Amino acid sequence: xxxxxxVFAALADETRRDMVARLADGDATVSxxxxxxxxxxxxxxxxLRVLEHAGLVxxxxxxxxxxxxxxxxxxxxxxxxxxxxxxxxxxxxxxxxAVLAEMRDEESQHEQRGGHRGRPExxxxxxxx
Amino acid sequence: xxxxxxVFAALADETRRDMVARLADGDATVSxxxxxxxxxxxxxxxxLRVLEHAGLVxxxxxxxxxxxxxxxxxxxxxxxxxxxxxxxxxxxxxxxxAVLAEMRDEESQHEQRGGHRGRPExxxxxxxx
DNA sequence: CACCCTTTCAACCAAGAGGTTGACTACCCG
DNA sequence: CGGGTAGTCAACCTCTTGGTTGAAAGGGTG
Numbered sequence: 001x002x003x004x005x006x007v008f009a010a011l012a013d014e015t016r017r018d019m020v021a022r023l024a025d026g027d028a029t030v031s032x033x034x035x036x037x038x039x040x041x042x043x044x045x046x047x048l049r050v051l052e053h054a055g056l057v058x059x060x061x062x063x064x065x066x067x068x069x070x071x072x073x074x075x076x077x078x079x080x081x082x083x084x085x086x087x088x089x090x091x092x093x094x095x096x097x098a099v100l101a102e103m104r105d106e107e108s109q110h111e112q113r114g115g116h117r118g119r120p121e122x123x124x125x126x127x128x129x
Numbered sequence: 130x131x132x133x134x135x136v137f138a139a140l141a142d143e144t145r146r147d148m149v150a151r152l153a154d155g156d157a158t159v160s161x162x163x164x165x166x167x168x169x170x171x172x173x174x175x176x177l178r179v180l181e182h183a184g185l186v187x188x189x190x191x192x193x194x195x196x197x198x199x200x201x202x203x204x205x206x207x208x209x210x211x212x213x214x215x216x217x218x219x220x221x222x223x224x225x226x227a228v229l230a231e232m233r234d235e236e237s238q239h240e241q242r243g244g245h246r247g248r249p250e251x252x253x254x255x256x257x258x
Numbered sequence: 259c260a261c262c263c264t265t266t267c268a269a270c271c272a273a274g275a276g277g278t279t280g281a282c283t284a285c286c287c288g
Numbered sequence: 289c290g291g292g293t294a295g296t297c298a299a300c301c302t303c304t305t306g307g308t309t310g311a312a313a314g315g316g317t318g
Contacts, residue, residue: 005141012137013276017210024214026221031294043277045296050275064285064294072218075211081146082204085153089201092155142306160264172307174266179305193264193315259318266313275304283296288289 003055004081007074010054015039016047020056023070030068132184133210136203139183144168145176149185152199159197 001009010016019033034044048068051057058069130138139145148162163173177197180186184203188195 002143004146005143008137008141009275012134012141014131014134015276017133020214024217024221029294030296039276040278041295042279042297046276066295070214070218072215075215078207078211082207085149085199086201086204088153089199092153144306158264159266168306169308170264171266171309175306195265261316261318263316264314267311269308269310271306271308273305273307276302278301279299281296281298283294285294286292288291 004077006054007056007077010050010056013047013050016051019047019051020070023057023068024072027067027069029065033068133206135183136185136206139179139185142176142179145180148176148180149199152186152197153201156196156198158194160194162197 011020015037018036022028022033022036030045030048031041033048034041037044048057048059052059055074056071058071059066060069140149144166147165151157151162151165159174159177160170162177163170166173177186177188181188185200187198187200189198
């Protein structure tokens with residue numbers, strides 16, 4: 001499972017998102033966190049491990065009450081991904097607008113002509129995910 | 130399952146993320162999409178339904194080759210969420226920096242004094258996810 | 259109408275995720 | 289050293305997920 005999948009999967013769970021929210025206000029220990037949820041400590045611990053494997057959270061080793069720390073930089077990963085495709089889609093819209101504008105221009109130049117219904121499709125996409 | 134969970138869960142799958150990438154370059158039909166993956170058309174269709182339920186994709190009803198359309202606005206939902214907690218964590222850092230600076234100041238004012246090791250913890254968090 | 263292509267539904271299966279209980283390890287403090 | 293608290297591991301259960309095959313609708317076009 002690649003990194004991005006792990007991050008998205010980690011945040012797809014409401015409990016884990018709530019933990020992130022909780023940790024944004026300050027580090028906490030496993031048992032402190034467990035106090036907030038109606039499930040066993042072990043279940044909370046499992047959630048924590050998911051967040052940890054996704055890199056959303058770190059637990060610097062040390063003395064007994066180990067504190068869980070949120071690593072917000074991981075959000076940048078998601079942002080980069082979404083931004084990439086948001087941008088592409090927007091560019092496509094702009095291109096489409098341009099094409100439509102062009103068609104309008106042509107139509108108004110030589111008024112009334114046959115219906116040209118060519119679909120500008122089928123441009124092979126370069127297959128990067 | 131709430132909306133945000135659906136969106137994150139939808140994007141937690143590599144195949145579905147690739148579909149989003151593919152659709153960012155233009156709408157496509159189910160069978161066109163299916164051509165790109167080494168799984169049955171029905172499996173692709175299932176993925177599409179997940180994306181659709183998450184609101185990441187729409188399929189305006191109409192004549193037979195139904196085209197799948199990407200709805201990038203949904204990304205705003207995720208952005209809003211991440212931004213919220215990123216901001217909180219940053220504010221917390223700033224506050225921590227301020228506290229540390231203050232401690233340094235006090236120390237340098239009346240040089241050498243007893244160790245005051247009060248942990249500024251336990252501020253009840255307002256429990257919103 | 260009959261055909262063909264696209265889309266959709268349904269039943270089934272293997273693997274994974276979220277949760278539980280129970281036991282075991284690690285550390286701190288008296 | 290002994291006990292208590294915090295953290296961890298492991299086995300088990302159930303429900304969901306990603307995938308399969310097989311079959312049924314939908315809807316243009318000859």
